[in-house]
Each structure stands twice: as structure tokens, then as C-alpha cells.
Amino acid sequence: MTPISSAKLRTRTGCLQCRKRRKKCDEARPQCAGCSRNRLQCVWPSDKQRKDGRTRRTSFVEELASNGSEDGLSQIDSPTLRTGLRPPVLMPSPFQLEEHCYLYRYFGSVILPQMVRRNSLARYTDQSYMLRLALEFPPLMGVLISIAGMKLASFNGGSIYCAVQSYIQTLNGLRRALSQMNDNVSNDALLATVITLSVFESSRLDTTLKIAPHVMASGVMLKKRRARWVNCPQASAVFDRICVESFVYHASLMMLFDPSLDSLSQPDLRIVLSKYFSDPVHGTQQDHTEAVGSQPILHTSYEFFLLIADATKLARLSRPSTEAEIHTWKHLEQQLLQWTQVMQKSDDISADLYILVLWVLLFKSHPYLPPDEIDWEIGACVTRSIALLPLVDRSHYFTSSLVWPLAILGSVAILPCERIAVQNFMSVLIASSLGGQAAWILRRLEDIWSSHPESGLITFLQRRSLGLQALLDGHNEIAGLE
Structure with a gap:
């Protein structure tokens, strides 16, 4: 039996x-x-x-809750989020799973407030307009979910899968939305989607940066809109200001790594930008010191970021300068001298770091100095910049804003002590931002450092300029000299 x-x-x-x-x-x-x-x-x-x-299937939301992640459920302080994961509103299709709801609300409660400078005007603390747009426009919802998923990647690998899937659905939905619109690209939800796609690309852990198409699309959309800060709801003025500052921020800093973003130097685009930045609530742009503390994203006047764009474009040249380019160089030198005086009035260490790195770019494209003297001047800037790194308070700045000067500084670092200082600082940024842009740039610097030119025509000091040229060209230029 x-x-x-x-x-x-x-x-x-x-x-x-x-x-x-x-x-x-x-x-x-x-x-x-x-x-x-x-x-x-x-x-x-x-x-x-x-x-x-x-x-x-156990969702990563439940795993975050069971693990007691400090960067997960415990950070969401909204009363509606503490009472359960059921949304008080209807999530748009196809983002109706429990994890989609959680990531959307995590983005609104934790990530979105961190995307605005802490000492900006109080009106920028209310970001509910963008969150409402996401409920009405699925592609925007998808990219917000993607950003949150990447942010939580260190606590659960499932959030990366959700982030990438949402990103793919966002791109598909965006294509459909564009094909159905009759050349009307002034839609707020569409602009917000493209702007936040730039943010997502900066935070990706699974691939290299692909930020340029989104930044360029943002510029096209901004040119076809009108700046709204007169006789309009505050939510619209806040939205426009955040979008245009985000565009300038990404375009000026990321063109260092992608020559296609040189479009920021276009005169017609600059005319449009000047209208967006004419909002009197931030003071006149001529008074640079007045605008420093009130803006939501940029930590100084947008004109300083245009100077960054112009200096980057000029430094990318690897041939002798033309007469027009020499005239441009002299104009940029005068601008940088003025900004140096302005920044000396502040106690911002990062401002000093930016000024020194901008001098590196200008020395790289100096039309008169011989190569050895150019590299000696660059080396002096490197020495002073390295001394500033321990004094920088990383908690006060966005990761991208610190990565930009570190990338230039690392590309012209030739001594072991210089490279170690840059590498250590970048490693801290990588840990704080969970990889993303900082990790990608550090790998790029390590490729430049691993190249050793053997040509007798190249002096030890001239390797500084060659390293910067390799960074600006987007590939390892030094390797071709071996």
C-alpha cells in the first residue's frame, strides 16, 4: 500500500x-x-x-520595503504614500503596475525637489505642474519612472529593468505623439519629456551617454515657444524657467563631450534665450551677483554658461586660428577677466574651480603663445585647481556641474599625484550619484591616461594639450601618435 x-x-x-x-x-x-x-x-x-x-512575482517595491531601504520607501514623506501604494489618481497606460506607481511618486517626493537648487526662490519648490502633465501624457510619465528606477538601482536590480522598459515605451510614445501633432511642438508636456530625457541619460548606469539628441530637440522646441513670465500663471513661468535653465545647463556642460552640441553658439538661439532670461524677478542679467542665489538650476548668470560654450568650441580647434577666431579669443579673454573679478567677490570654491578650468580652455586655444609655454600655463592652472578639490562641498552642487571641471582637469593631468586627486574626487561623485555620467567620464579619462605617445616631437608638457584635445574630440587622439 x-x-x-x-x-x-x-x-x-x-x-x-x-x-x-x-x-x-x-x-x-x-x-x-x-x-x-x-x-x-x-x-x-x-x-x-x-x-x-x-x-x-515579487515586485522590487516589496523588496525595498522588506529591506528597509533608507533611499527607498522611508524617504517618501507624502501622507498618501505612507498609507499605501494604491494611487489616488489613475495612472496612464501602459504605466499601471504597482512599481510604476511607486516610482512616479518616488520621483515626485524625493527626486524632483533635488533637481532644484536649495537656495533658489521659494516659487520653484512647487513642481506639481510637471507631475500633473505626466498623468496626462504617458511618454512624460515613462521618463519620470525611468529616472526614479535608475536612482534606486543600487537597492534593487529590478528597478533598472523597469527603468529601461519605461524608457523604451517613452521613446515609442514620443514618436507617436510627434507624428500626430501638426507641427505644434510648443506643448508643455512634450517639452518636459525631452528635457527630462536629458536628465535620464545623465543618470544611466547601463550604457554610454546619449544625451545630445534630447538636448538639441529641447533647443528647437524652445526656439518655437514664447517666454511666459508676463501676465501668465506662476506655474507656467516656473515651468518655462526650469526648462530653459535645464537646457542651457546640459547643452553648455555636455558639449565638452559631444561636438554636435556646438549649436548653443547659434546667434538665433541666443536671441531666444535672452528673452527667456529677461524675467525681472531674478534681477538684471548685467548684475551677475544678484542673479546667483535665486535661479532654480544655474548657480550663476546664464551668460557665464554661454562663455563656457564659446570657450569649449574654440578649444576644440586643432589647427591654427583664423583672424575671426583670434578676434573671438580676445573677446572671450576679456569676458573671463571680468568674470574672474565677479567670482572673487563670492566664497564659492566651485566658482574658482570653473574660472581656472576656463583658463585652461583659453590657454589651449591661445593664438600667440608657443606650445611649451601654453602647457606651462595649463600646468599652473592644474596645480591651483588640485589644491581646491578638498575644499569643495559636494552636497551643494549637482553632480554634472562638478563633473565638467573635473573632466577637463583630468584630461590635462599628467603627473601621478594629479591623476590620483582627480580619480579620488570622481570616485566620490560616482558613489554619491550611483555611477551614471561620472562613471562614464572617469572611464574616458582612464583611456586618455593609458596612452603614452613615443614621438620625439612631443614634449612631456605638451601631453597636457594632447589629453584635452582627445577629450574634446571624443576619442583617444593621443593613441594615434604612438
């Missing part, structure tokens, strides 16, 4: 091998009959693991 088995039709508490094979389990520990019969190693779930792993 066959003994009665205690096996269950659903192995909710059976061993993991039986669950995986979808077989009944007699739950006899340490080795169940099924595993003994098939000569398998019997593995049992831990006490924290869900009993039934076959019929219901």
Missing part, C-alpha cells in the same frame, strides 16, 4: 527546486523525496522569502 504523501498541489512552502520544476514537494527537510529521487540538491527558502514564488 502506497503511503499517504503530505505533498500539496501548490508548493507554497516547498523547497526551491520543486518550485522551479513545478513539482509537488513533501516538504521533508533537509532533503525532500522529489530531490532525492532526481539526485538534486534540496534548497530551502529563507524566512524572509515569499512562500509562493511560482504564482506571483
Whole structure:
């Protein structure tokens, strides 16, 4: 007579091998009959693991909650989020899973407030307009979910999968939306989607940066809009200001790594930008010191970021300068001298770092100095910049704003002590931002550092200019000299 088995039709508490094979389990520990019969190693779930792993996938939201992640559930301070994961509003299709809802609300409660400078005007603390747009425009919802998923990637790998899938759905939805619009690209939700795609690309952990198409699309959309800061709701004025500052921020800093972003130097675009930055609530742009503390994203006047764009474009040249370019260089030198005086009035260490790195770019394109003297001047800037790094308070700045001067500084670092200082600072940025842009740029610097030109025509000091040229060209120029 066959003994009665205690096996269950659903192995909710059976061993993991039986669950995986979808077989009944007699739950006899340490080795169940099924595993003994098939000569398998019997593995049992831990006490924290869900009993039934076959019929219901454990979402990363539940895993974050069970792990007590400090950067997960505990940071969401909205009362509606503390009472449960069911949304008080209807999530748009196809973002209706529990994890989509959680990531959307995590973005609104934790990430979005961090995207605005802490000492900006109080009106920039209300970002509800963008969150409402996401509920009405699925592509925007998808990219907000993607940003949140990348942010939580260190706590659960499932959030990366959700982020990438949402990103793909965003791109598909964006293509459909553009094909259905009759050349009307002034839609707020569409602009917000493209702007936040730039933010997502800066935070990606799974691939290299692909930020240029989104930044360029943002510029095209901004040119076709009108600046709204007169006789309009405050939400519209706030939205426009954040979008245009985000565009200038990404375009000026990221053109260092992508020549296609040199379009920021276009005169027609600059005319449009001047209208967006004429909002009197921030003071006149001629009074640079007045505008420093009130803006939501840029930590100084937008004109300083245009100077960054112009200096970057000029430094990218690897041939002798034309007469027009020499005239441009002299104009930029005068601007930088003025900004040097302005920045000396502040106690901002990062401002000093920016000024020194901008001098590196201008010395690189100096039309008169011989190569050895150019590299000596660059070396002097490097020495002073390295001394400033321990004094920089990283908590006061966006990661991208610190990565930009570090990338230039690293490309012209030729001494081991200089490279170690840059590498250590970048490693801290990588840890604080969970990789993303900082990790990608550090790998690029390491490629430049690993190249050793052997040509007798190149002096030791001239390797500084060659390293910067390699960074600006987007590939390892030094390697071609071996």
C-alpha cells in the first residue's frame, strides 16, 4: 500500500527546486523525496522569502520595503504614500503596475525637489505642474519612472529593468505623439519629456551617454515657444524657467563631450534665450551677483554658461586660428577677466574651480603663445585647481556641474599625484550619484591616461594639450601618435 504523501498541489512552502520544476514537494527537510529521487540538491527558502514564488512575482517595491531601504520607501514623506501604494489618481497606460506607481511618486517626493537648487526662490519648490502633465501624457510619465528606477538601482536590480522598459515605451510614445501633432511642438508636456530625457541619460548606469539628441530637440522646441513670465500663471513661468535653465545647463556642460552640441553658439538661439532670461524677478542679467542665489538650476548668470560654450568650441580647434577666431579669443579673454573679478567677490570654491578650468580652455586655444609655454600655463592652472578639490562641498552642487571641471582637469593631468586627486574626487561623485555620467567620464579619462605617445616631437608638457584635445574630440587622439 502506497503511503499517504503530505505533498500539496501548490508548493507554497516547498523547497526551491520543486518550485522551479513545478513539482509537488513533501516538504521533508533537509532533503525532500522529489530531490532525492532526481539526485538534486534540496534548497530551502529563507524566512524572509515569499512562500509562493511560482504564482506571483515579487515586485522590487516589496523588496525595498522588506529591506528597509533608507533611499527607498522611508524617504517618501507624502501622507498618501505612507498609507499605501494604491494611487489616488489613475495612472496612464501602459504605466499601471504597482512599481510604476511607486516610482512616479518616488520621483515626485524625493527626486524632483533635488533637481532644484536649495537656495533658489521659494516659487520653484512647487513642481506639481510637471507631475500633473505626466498623468496626462504617458511618454512624460515613462521618463519620470525611468529616472526614479535608475536612482534606486543600487537597492534593487529590478528597478533598472523597469527603468529601461519605461524608457523604451517613452521613446515609442514620443514618436507617436510627434507624428500626430501638426507641427505644434510648443506643448508643455512634450517639452518636459525631452528635457527630462536629458536628465535620464545623465543618470544611466547601463550604457554610454546619449544625451545630445534630447538636448538639441529641447533647443528647437524652445526656439518655437514664447517666454511666459508676463501676465501668465506662476506655474507656467516656473515651468518655462526650469526648462530653459535645464537646457542651457546640459547643452553648455555636455558639449565638452559631444561636438554636435556646438549649436548653443547659434546667434538665433541666443536671441531666444535672452528673452527667456529677461524675467525681472531674478534681477538684471548685467548684475551677475544678484542673479546667483535665486535661479532654480544655474548657480550663476546664464551668460557665464554661454562663455563656457564659446570657450569649449574654440578649444576644440586643432589647427591654427583664423583672424575671426583670434578676434573671438580676445573677446572671450576679456569676458573671463571680468568674470574672474565677479567670482572673487563670492566664497564659492566651485566658482574658482570653473574660472581656472576656463583658463585652461583659453590657454589651449591661445593664438600667440608657443606650445611649451601654453602647457606651462595649463600646468599652473592644474596645480591651483588640485589644491581646491578638498575644499569643495559636494552636497551643494549637482553632480554634472562638478563633473565638467573635473573632466577637463583630468584630461590635462599628467603627473601621478594629479591623476590620483582627480580619480579620488570622481570616485566620490560616482558613489554619491550611483555611477551614471561620472562613471562614464572617469572611464574616458582612464583611456586618455593609458596612452603614452613615443614621438620625439612631443614634449612631456605638451601631453597636457594632447589629453584635452582627445577629450574634446571624443576619442583617444593621443593613441594615434604612438
